[in-house]
Amino acid sequence: MTSPGNKDLVEAAKQDGHMAEANGQTVEALPHGALIRDVSVHPDDRGMLFEVYDENWQWHPEPLTRVYCSTILPGWAKGWNIHLLHEDRYTVFQGEMSIAMYDGREDSPTFGKCFHVLLSERRRRSLSMPIGVWHCDYNLGDKEVVFFNCPTGGKYNYECPDKLRLPLYTEKIPCQLPSGLKGY
Numbered sequence: 001m002t003s004p005g006n007k008d009l010v011e012a013a014k015q016d017g018h019m020a021e022a023n024g025q026t027v028e029a030l031p032h033g034a035l036i037r038d039v040s041v042h043p044d045d046r047g048m049l050f051e052v053y054d055e056n057w058q059w060h061p062e063p064l065t066r067v068y069c070s071t072i073l074p075g076w077a078k079g080w081n082i083h084l085l086h087e088d089r090y091t092v093f094q095g096e097m098s099i100a101m102y103d104g105r106e107d108s109p110t111f112g113k114c115f116h117v118l119l120s121e122r123r124r125r126s127l128s129m130p131i132g133v134w135h136c137d138y139n140l141g142d143k144e145v146v147f148f149n150c151p152t153g154g155k156y157n158y159e160c161p162d163k164l165r166l167p168l169y170t171e172k173i174p175c176q177l178p179s180g181l182k183g184y
Contacts, residue, residue, distance in 0.1 A: 028117065031103040032110040033130035035060060036117065039091060041124055050124050052091045053150050060089065060128055062152035071146050072097060072139040077183035079136025080166040080173055086153025088135070089128045095145030096120040099127060102134040102173045114175035119147065134166070134173055138181055 030036060037059050041050045053064055072078055101115040117127055129135050139145045153162065166172060168183050
């Protein structure tokens with residue numbers, strides 16, 4: 001077997017996509033209606049403070065009505081799930097997670113597409129996932145990921161939670177997840 005030369009290798013290679021604007025803003029594909037916002041971080045010699053939500057941002061039209069904290073262990077995932085009455089709004093406190101999303105809304109311009117968004121303590125951001133978008137949240141690191149959710153939709157319905165699930169490795173959703181994740 002002969003060794004391939006650069007000409008053959010370059011012809012077989014794939015060009016990187018558009019990842020950032022000249023002003024440093026990351027270019028990120030999102031499902032139609034999803035929002036992402038960099039979170040303000042204020043470090044000083046004692047540590048740091050970061051903002052999870054501020055009404056002054058006018059980032060999301062729905063009011064803040066409840067907040068909870070959730071965790072995912074290394075090697076684990078939560079999903080696939082969908083909400084029909086509320087949006088999830090995540091901000092990571094500790095660790096690194098990926099949110100895989102599938103837009104199954106037939107009337108959406110991004111119908112049938114898969115998306116992956118990284119949320120990390122190294123780059124604090126908030127992500128809002130629209131009603132009707134399937135999502136699977138999984139830990140990317142070797143420590144427990146801790147994140148806040150500030151869902152829309154008012155009071156939580158304990159008798160009939162707004163959550164439908166599919167198995168983690170379902171063939172019904174065409175998005176790829178890392179192999180070997182545990183979860184449901």
